[in-house]
Amino acid sequence: MKTTMNASVIVLPLAMCLSACGQQPNVTFKKDVQPILNTHCAECHLKGGQGFEASGFLVESYESVMKGTKFGPVVVAGDPLSSSLYRLVAGEVDQSIRMPHGKDPISETQIATIEQWIEQGAKKD
Numbered sequence: 001m002k003t004t005m006n007a008s009v010i011v012l013p014l015a016m017c018l019s020a021c022g023q024q025p026n027v028t029f030k031k032d033v034q035p036i037l038n039t040h041c042a043e044c045h046l047k048g049g050q051g052f053e054a055s056g057f058l059v060e061s062y063e064s065v066m067k068g069t070k071f072g073p074v075v076v077a078g079d080p081l082s083s084s085l086y087r088l089v090a091g092e093v094d095q096s097i098r099m100p101h102g103k104d105p106i107s108e109t110q111i112a113t114i115e116q117w118i119e120q121g122a123k124k125d
Contacts, residue, residue: 027117028125077122080115
């Protein structure tokens with residue numbers, strides 16, 4: 001009995017630490033995602049921009065991003081692979097429609113940030 005008790009005193013904290021160590025940091029729209037969109041997408045996806053005129057997609061706010069395009073939503077909370085926003089910036093589409101269109105791709109770190117935000121539920125903060 002004493003051996004079992006001693007083992008649980010060691011194993012339980014270790015298990016808690018390992019599970020916490022594997023968690024990704026919380027990604028927020030305002031602090032993490034919006035700056036990426038402002039830097040790489042706003043030139044075309046604000047009112048009057050070529051991207052907005054073609055798709056109806058605005059990046060000016062959380063609400064406009066979640067509204068999506070005139071063709072439908074671009075973010076499926078919890079599912080980056082079903083989210084065209086992620087697929088377009090990650091290059092998981094035909095290269096002729098990769099975003100940002102006609103510019104250098106965004107960094108792998110920025111793509112991972114968008115992916116994590118979507119995976120974490122694409123919450124508004």
